[in-house]
Amino acid sequence: MVESGGELSRSVSMDKIVELCKRRGFIFQSSEIYGGIGSSYDYGPLGVELKRNIKEAWWRDMISRRDDIVGLDSAIIMSPAVWEASGHLKHFTDPLVDCKSCKQRFRADEIEGDKCPECGGELTEVRQFNTMFKTFVGPVEDEASVAYLRPETAQGIFVNFANVLQATRKKLPFGIGQIGKRFRNEITPGNFTFRTREFEQMEMEYFVIPGTDEEWFEYWVNERLNWYIRYGVKPENLRLRPHPKEKLSHYSKATTDIEYNYPFGWGELEGIANRTDYDLTVHSEASGRQLTYFDEETQTHIVPYVIEPAAGADRAALVFLLDAYEEEVFEKGGKKDKRTVLRFHKAIAPIKVAVLPLLRNRPDIVEKAKSIADELRMVMTTMYDDTGSIGRLYRRQDEIGTLWCVTVDVQTVEEDNQVTIRDRDTMEQIRVPIEDVKAILMERLQY
Numbered sequence: 001m002v003e004s005g006g007e008l009s010r011s012v013s014m015d016k017i018v019e020l021c022k023r024r025g026f027i028f029q030s031s032e033i034y035g036g037i038g039s040s041y042d043y044g045p046l047g048v049e050l051k052r053n054i055k056e057a058w059w060r061d062m063i064s065r066r067d068d069i070v071g072l073d074s075a076i077i078m079s080p081a082v083w084e085a086s087g088h089l090k091h092f093t094d095p096l097v098d099c100k101s102c103k104q105r106f107r108a109d110e111i112e113g114d115k116c117p118e119c120g121g122e123l124t125e126v127r128q129f130n131t132m133f134k135t136f137v138g139p140v141e142d143e144a145s146v147a148y149l150r151p152e153t154a155q156g157i158f159v160n161f162a163n164v165l166q167a168t169r170k171k172l173p174f175g176i177g178q179i180g181k182r183f184r185n186e187i188t189p190g191n192f193t194f195r196t197r198e199f200e201q202m203e204m205e206y207f208v209i210p211g212t213d214e215e216w217f218e219y220w221v222n223e224r225l226n227w228y229i230r231y232g233v234k235p236e237n238l239r240l241r242p243h244p245k246e247k248l249s250h251y252s253k254a255t256t257d258i259e260y261n262y263p264f265g266w267g268e269l270e271g272i273a274n275r276t277d278y279d280l281t282v283h284s285e286a287s288g289r290q291l292t293y294f295d296e297e298t299q300t301h302i303v304p305y306v307i308e309p310a311a312g313a314d315r316a317a318l319v320f321l322l323d324a325y326e327e328e329v330f331e332k333g334g335k336k337d338k339r340t341v342l343r344f345h346k347a348i349a350p351i352k353v354a355v356l357p358l359l360r361n362r363p364d365i366v367e368k369a370k371s372i373a374d375e376l377r378m379v380m381t382t383m384y385d386d387t388g389s390i391g392r393l394y395r396r397q398d399e400i401g402t403l404w405c406v407t408v409d410v411q412t413v414e415e416d417n418q419v420t421i422r423d424r425d426t427m428e429q430i431r432v433p434i435e436d437v438k439a440i441l442m443e444r445l446q447y
């Protein structure tokens with residue numbers, strides 16, 4: 001694993017991914033017909049499948065397949081007392097500067113020097129800007145009805161610590177995970193879905209006996225880094241960045257970011273933090289409820305330490321898209337040909353199989369292809385497409401990362417009741433009886 005970045009030759013620019021996402025239906029600008037709204041995006045038919053697969057893989061590996069972690073789905077709007085106690089009202093701020101000439105705003109920690117990066121103008125003093133979204137609960141818009149859209153999912157877990165412990169009787173170490181929207185009024189959103197104001201978090205709080213926290217921190221850093229590699233992200237595009245002590249959040253004893261080599265440079269993909277006993281302690285004090293764990297061995301009440309791997313589902317979707325993208329030149333019939341292919345891992349690919357009729361004006365071929373698609377659709381995401389020549393249909397499926405294409409041709413209906421299965425990565429084709437297709441693909445889908 002590299003600890004510092006180098007220039008990698010990349011085949012994809014951000015513009016190419018943005019264009020492909022729009023054209024093929026992964027991600028659209030939100031409210032586009034009204035000119036759009038800054039930093040909001042909508043996931044189209046393929047994007048929603050992609051993001052669901054990422055969230056499902058996370059849930060499966062972090063919760064379903066583990067005996068020590070359970071799930072939760074807490075509310076977005078919580079009591080404002082939560083944010084008072086957690087320190088978010090005071091600390092969930094970004095340092096802000098304005099340019100006195102062009103009036104643009106910047107995050108002070110994201111610019112170099114003391115001049116405006118756009119026009120070279122003079123900047124104002126740094127002000128702290130709270131990035132929580134405020135709203136009002138009920139019909140009256142006054143101070144007493146102020147509420148916030150949650151700036152992180154973690155607090156929903158901490159305030160339910162005693163409920164979950166009581167309900168599940170878990171023993172330390174154990175974790176509580178959840179996936180959900182969070183909101184952050186970013187000063188400078190940008191780079192497509194990398195930094196938006198509304199995004200989905202996949203977060204887990206792992207409660208441990210104090211003193212074992214550093215070991216567990218290491219464990220989760222490795223576990224999470226390997227998770228991205230397991231699902232196909234190239235190791236050379238990932239690195240770990242431990243935060244210097246003076247830059248740690250108010251609750252953290254140690255934080256390490258998993259960074260990705262985006263087309264615009266290295267940036268965070270996931271953060272793993274040692275939150276100590278900070279959150280349970282402050283909520284205990286503020287609420288008057290005891291948020292402790294009774295350790296039977298030592299017969300004492302202890303406040304567990306917490307290790308938190310916090311990943312962004314939207315940022316992960318962007319990373320899986322960027323990392324899967326390849327433009328490939330290959331030989332076909334003695335001539336050079338070119339294709340764009342998204343080499344998604346099989347768990348992540350939005351569409352697993354496409355069923356294609358070789359001739360769309362032959363009703364018997366079309367009917368056979370549709371009936372195969374109907375059967376496959378019951379067990380995996382399947383697309384039927386007859387809107388072009390076969391070469392063109394293959395290119396289109398490669399470009400969205402479909403794992404296999406099943407083609408029905410004249411021979412299928414006139415001679416052997418067999419079809420071809422074409423593999424996205426090798427482009428190899430095998431001919432198999434129709435009744436075996438489902439079993440073969442189900443077998444290949446295992447990982």
Ligand code: ATP
Pocket residue numbers: 184186193194195196197198199201268269270271310311312313314315316
């Ligand atoms: P940064 O330093 O980039 O502002 P952070 O360290 O404050 O981010 P966390 O609050 O630790 O971010 O968020 C955990 C994860 O949530 C990040 O690793 C990222 O994947 C995702 N995330 C954070 N902010 C955004 C955002 N504005 N848009 C999309 N995803 C985000």
